[in-house]
Amino acid sequence: MEEREMSGTGRGATVWLTGLPSAGKTTIARALEKRLREQGRRTEVLDGDEIREFLSAGLGFSRQDRDTNVRRIGFVAELLASHGVIVLVPVIAPYAASREAVRERHAKNGTGYLEVHVATPVEVCSRRDVKGLYAKQAAGELTGLTGVDDPYEAPAEPDLRIAAHEQGVEESAAALHALLTGRGLL
Numbered sequence: 001m002e003e004r005e006m007s008g009t010g011r012g013a014t015v016w017l018t019g020l021p022s023a024g025k026t027t028i029a030r031a032l033e034k035r036l037r038e039q040g041r042r043t044e045v046l047d048g049d050e051i052r053e054f055l056s057a058g059l060g061f062s063r064q065d066r067d068t069n070v071r072r073i074g075f076v077a078e079l080l081a082s083h084g085v086i087v088l089v090p091v092i093a094p095y096a097a098s099r100e101a102v103r104e105r106h107a108k109n110g111t112g113y114l115e116v117h118v119a120t121p122v123e124v125c126s127r128r129d130v131k132g133l134y135a136k137q138a139a140g141e142l143t144g145l146t147g148v149d150d151p152y153e154a155p156a157e158p159d160l161r162i163a164a165h166e167q168g169v170e171e172s173a174a175a176l177h178a179l180l181t182g183r184g185l186l
């Protein structure tokens with residue numbers, strides 16, 4: 001038996017939750033994190049806001065800065081995942097090319113990578129408006145908000161699409177958990 005199997009850690013992977021602001025990415029990632037920790041899996045959430053405070057401090061929301069941000073997060077995620085951690089990444093990642101670069105990096109290193117689209121429509125996100133960004137944009141106090149006046153390239157073929165406006169948080173976490181099980185990661 002391999003050492004990592006004996007220690008009960010299993011194979012690591014990155015699970016990237018892409019979607020609009022207030023789609024539910026962080027909430028669903030935290031719910032899944034709880035389930036995975038309860039079953040003894042080493043899990044980390046690379047939260048977009050935390051990353052922007054430390055690893056990506058100083059970066060803004062231009063296409064170039066978002067691309068840099070996503071690639072940095074992808075780099076760290078792959079490192080952790082290659083050591084058996086299930087890494088949950090609730091980060092917008094609006095551009096398909098940046099997400100593809102992250103996927104390729106994982107593939108090159110033989111590390112698992114799953115793309116999950118948290119597909120809450122913009123009308124629902126703007127009603128939730130957790131951080132008041134949609135209101136600010138509407139009031140003309142902010143420009144370049146993803147999905148409103150900045151691009152969001154929805155994944156064409158995600159490993160899973162979650163309708164987080166039609167199902168509850170625990171249902172979404174359970175669907176993700178089932179995906180990981182189905183891929184032999186749990």
Ligand SMILES: Nc1ncnc2c1ncn2[C@@H]1O[C@H](COP(=O)(O)OS(=O)(=O)O)[C@@H](OP(=O)(O)O)[C@H]1O
Nearest residue numbers: 021022048049061066069091092093094144145146
């Ligand atoms: N202009 C603009 N567009 C989109 N999002 C904005 C913007 N300004 C601030 N924010 C807030 O920044 C949070 C982190 O963004 P991310 O690092 O996930 O974005 S990106 O992937 O680099 O595009 C992101 O967090 P979430 O709401 O959790 O998605 C936003 O709340």
Ligand SMILES: Nc1ncnc2c1ncn2[C@@H]1O[C@H](COP(=O)(O)OP(=O)(O)O)[C@@H](O)[C@H]1O
Nearest residue numbers: 021022023024025026027128130164167168169
């Ligand atoms: N079915 C649902 N799935 C996920 N989040 C939901 C749902 N219904 C309501 N919410 C709420 O929507 C908000 C989503 O915020 P958050 O998870 O921070 O989004 P994001 O990380 O995508 O910006 C939270 O306040 C959450 O409680």
